[in-house]
Amino acid sequence: MRRACLLRYAATAGLGLAALLAPAPGFAKGPVSVADIAEGLQDAVVNISTTQTLKERNGSPPGRKGPKTSPFDELFDDFFDEEGPDGSPRKVSSLGSGFVIDPSGLIVTNNHVIEGADEIIVNFTDGSKLKVIKILGHDPETDLALLQVKPRKPLKAITFGDSSILRVGDWVMAIGNPFGLGGSLTVGVVSAVKRDINAGPYDNFIQTDAAINRGNSGGPLFNMDGQVVGVNTAIISPTGGSIGIGFAVPSNTAVRVLNQLKEFGETRRGWLGVHVQNVTDEMASTLGLEEPMGALVASVAPEGPAGSAGIKPRDVILDFGGQSIRNMRDLPRAVANGTVGADVLLKVLRDGELLDLTVTLGRLPASEDDEAIETEDSDGVKELLGLTIEPLTADLRAKFEISGTVDGVVVTAVDPDSPAAKKRIEVGDVIVEVTQEAVHRPEEVVARLRAVEKSGRRKILFLLANADGDLRLVNVPIS
Missing domain, CATH: 2.30.42.10 (PDZ domain)
Incomplete structure (x- = not known):
């Protein structure tokens, strides 16, 4: 009797243990897998390897804008650096990432990945390689480049999505070539949008905590529909590795630039011809504003589009073609994205009076490609x-x-x-x-x-x- 009771207890205990060990239905397999999405994308993500000859024995490759410990680290990875005898040329080989956007052989990467390269090789996930036959165009300001290869058969290509609908907290996925480890995938969220990291006048980055490292540069950032919503470009990293702060060029910006590179071999940005600064708290009341906003015109190029339209120093530009100008950094982006030769309506505050002015947008001269509109802090520092x-x-x-x-x-x-x-x-x-x-x-x-x-x-x-x-x-x- 006692033995039967013990057996019965053991059976009950065993059932209880099994129940404890059984995973709860909602956590049986962890978070939702992205494997099905990734499987259809990896073939279109490529590794970019470049080789260039440097005449100078000391110094880093021209593509690198700062040392490896610089706060805004690029993601482009030197993997071979051979020095010849003193004063002799040396070859530097580097790795980056890219992705196919047209089956006929059009590939996107970062400008700094291929800048100055003597040879560019595209490596595919199946082990095949193709030499880049032409750089169709490159744009240092957005750090984008469009390459052409000649495939034997149509390539697997991926499509762009709409980056303007991204929200903080949306899931994103990066695929690339970190440290030469091709086909690496990481997942994270959008940490911020419209991020300005002082890299240039058109900063409008997506910030993400998806782990991206050296070698991811030029690779795609995907939404959960498998569309490219960004091109990975920079990281903040005191160590050289990912600390969860990465930046990508929004797809809407990339598409506009890449279309121009494909059609013209160069970018054709709008030009207004003004020098602007921020409106400070102290200036706002004097200028007739309830709060600091807009771009304050400090000077006007006499023969530029703004001068011809009647814009004057001390004008505050509040709206450009329907886009609200909250601060001076908004204006260069809006102007650069405008259509050259188009008439654009501006809302301008002058001596407390709101005016509507029409400007015919010019084309930013090639010699002024650093910025369409000069900007500075209110004190010029x-x-x-x-x-x-x-x-x-x-x-x-x-x-x-x-x-x-x-x-x-x-x-x-x-x-x-x-x-x-x-x-x-x-x-x-x-x-x-x-x-x-x-x-x-x-x-x-x-x-x-x-x-x-x-x-x-x-x-x-x-x-x-x-x-x-x-x-x-x-x-x-x-x-």
């Missing part, structure tokens, strides 16, 4: 190469006792660990010329620096003046 630089105002001239014969941009702070500090640039020094061109505003210094970076040079030449006007030349390393 810029930071670069460890230097804080500001316009040489009367107050700063008096503060640093700078001679009235000196003109340029004044250094107001120096990072003691920066290359500039090692070159003995000091607070109170005035940058008179950059690469033998006179400068009068901080943004002119920035523009010269960008031009030097794009040329592939590793140093930038400053002509400096001290407070007494004594001049000296200083060659400052860029990275």
Whole structure:
């Protein structure tokens, strides 16, 4: 009897244990799998390998805009760096990602992945390789490039989705080539949209916590419908690896740029011809605004579209073609996306009165491709190469006792660990010329620096003046 009772207890206990071990129905297989979506996409995601010859023995490849520890790290990965004898050329090979958008052989990647490359090879998931026969176009401002290969048979291609409907919290998926590990997939959410990381005048990034690393650059960011909603471009990483903060160019921006690259081999951005700044709290009431908003016109190019339309300094542009301008950064994006030659209605606040003006949008000249509209902080302060630089105002001239014969941009702070500090640039020094061109505003210094970076040079030449006007030349390393 007792034995029967024990057996009965054991059976009951066994059933209880089985019940405890059985997974709850809702968590039987974990979160919903993305395997079915990914299976149809991986063949269209490719690895991009490039090779280029550098004549300079020291320095990083032209495609890299900063050291590996820079905060806004690129995702492009050097995997082979062979140095020849002193002064001899060396070859650098690099890996990135890309994706097919047309079965006939059109492939998207980042501009910095292929910039300066002597040879570009596209590697597919089945092990096949194709050499890029033509770079149809590239755009440094959005960091996009369109490549052409000649396949033996139609390629698997993927389509773009609408990035404008993305919301914070939406699930996204990245596929790419991190650290040379092709076909890697990660999943995360949209952390933010319309993110400005000060990479350029058209910043409008999608931020995601989907793990992306070096080598993912140029790869696609997908929505859960398997459509490309972004092109992975940059990460914040003090370590060089993913810390969950990555950035992608929105698909709507990419499609517009890629269509122009395909048709014209270049981008054709709108041009307004104004120099703008933010409206501060102090300015708002003076300008007749209840709160700081809009883009304040600081100057107008006399023969530019804005000048012809009657836009004047001190005007506040509040709306461009139906797009609300909340701050100065909104305007360059809106203008760049406009159609060259089109008439656009602007809402402008002038002396407290709201005006409607019509401007015929011009085309941004190629020589001004750094930015369609110059922008600056309200005080004009810029930071670069460890230097804080500001316009040489009367107050700063008096503060640093700078001679009235000196003109340029004044250094107001120096990072003691920066290359500039090692070159003995000091607070109170005035940058008179950059690469033998006179400068009068901080943004002119920035523009010269960008031009030097794009040329592939590793140093930038400053002509400096001290407070007494004594001049000296200083060659400052860029990275």
